[in-house]
Amino acid sequence: MKYNSSFFIKVLQDELGYESISFSFCRATKMPPIDAFRYCVISNSGYLDLSQIENRLLIRKDFFRIFNQAEQESIQNGIFDRVIPDFNYTPNLFFEKYPKIINDDKFIVFLEYNPKLRIGEPPYYPLLRSLSDKITTNGYDPLDFVVTLIPSNNNPKDLESFFEYVINEKYRRNGYLTDSQLPFYYGVGTPDAGVYNFRRFRDSLFNEIEICGATVIDLMCLKYLPKKKCPAPEIEDSAVFEVKTGSLNGSQIKKYISMNIFSRAYEVIPHKNTKSDYAGLIHYSESGIEIVDESKCKDTSRSKQYEDWLETYVKCYLITNMSNENFIEYKNRNSITTTRQLIDVLKESSIKEIVKMVVEEK
Secondary structure (H helix, E strand, O other): OOOOHHHHHHHHHHOOOOEEEEOOOOEEEEEOHHHHHHHHHHHOOEEEOOOOOOOEEEOOHHHHOOEOEOOOOOEOEOOEOOOOOOEOOOHHHHHHHOHHHHOOOEEEEEEEEOOOOOOOOOOOHHHHHHHHHHHHHOOOOHHHEEEEEEEOOOOHHHHHHHHHHHHHHHHHHOOOEEEEOOOEOOOOOOOOEEEEEOHHHHHHHHHHHOOOOEEOOHHHOHHHOOOOOOOOOOOOEEEEEEEOOOOOOOOOHHHHHOOOOOOEEEEEOOOOOOOOOOOEEEEEOOOOOEEEEOOOOOOOOOHHHHHHHHHHHHHHHHHHHOOHHHHHHHHHHOOOOOHHHHHHHHHHOOHHHHHHHHHHOO
């Protein structure tokens, strides 16, 4: 299977319903600004900006790290410092510094380049400069264009995050809480994606603010999410995903299954045609049409324990909706001076209470 710009545009159009746009200088996919932000963070893409070190404004998922491992509550460098509970990185801080990224529709461009080209700088830099020139010449703002790099040798490390995004987005729209590059268990690995339909999140979070579902990125951007209710999935369930674009072997997922957390498990291998006996399979036709071979039900005997930890994880994301000023007031009011104390205070509040606090703040 050849992964090229046409393939990815087709997936976004046919599987997610985004509009394909043909400019005189490129083809692109049109997204609302909050959708594009979600796409950027999960897919490791960037807003075109030649003033940045990498010629793109990259807002990486690692910026929003909270925990390293499941069922542990030791804060990692990311949103917070390891010890001091101040905001290091939040979407609000990025939106304040770069207000353009949350205003106006955005256009996703898939830029193919030759990674073997040796020119004394990353081989896609001249292409980014050329694209930026064409955009400005035609009266557009480069920051309204999000660039996803597609190496001609289809390096799997450069392509897997796109499919992580598609999983997150499809399940979000169907009422799930979703995440990518999950904090998991030491020695087991890092699942590429996980999705959760647990009643406690649906009742206290989604229904409370009238949204259909959410990625963890959305949990930090509540005021930017359009109001939309959707039918809840009929039964509580969860699923884990292992993405591969450079091989046919997704057997790492067996380690995730062995933790007895997820009710379903899928390899996401676009070019694989036959599913393995241990997991379902998500793959694609040459034209970008998704094909799903369903997973068998898995043992979830340890799910409750994991779900309890996940609730604390969710609360940490939710409080980032607060302004710095209100967050300082919240810490003072609760005598919070360390990240450990922050976790302890959050655990004493319900999700609904935290949602109410951050949504109604002045």
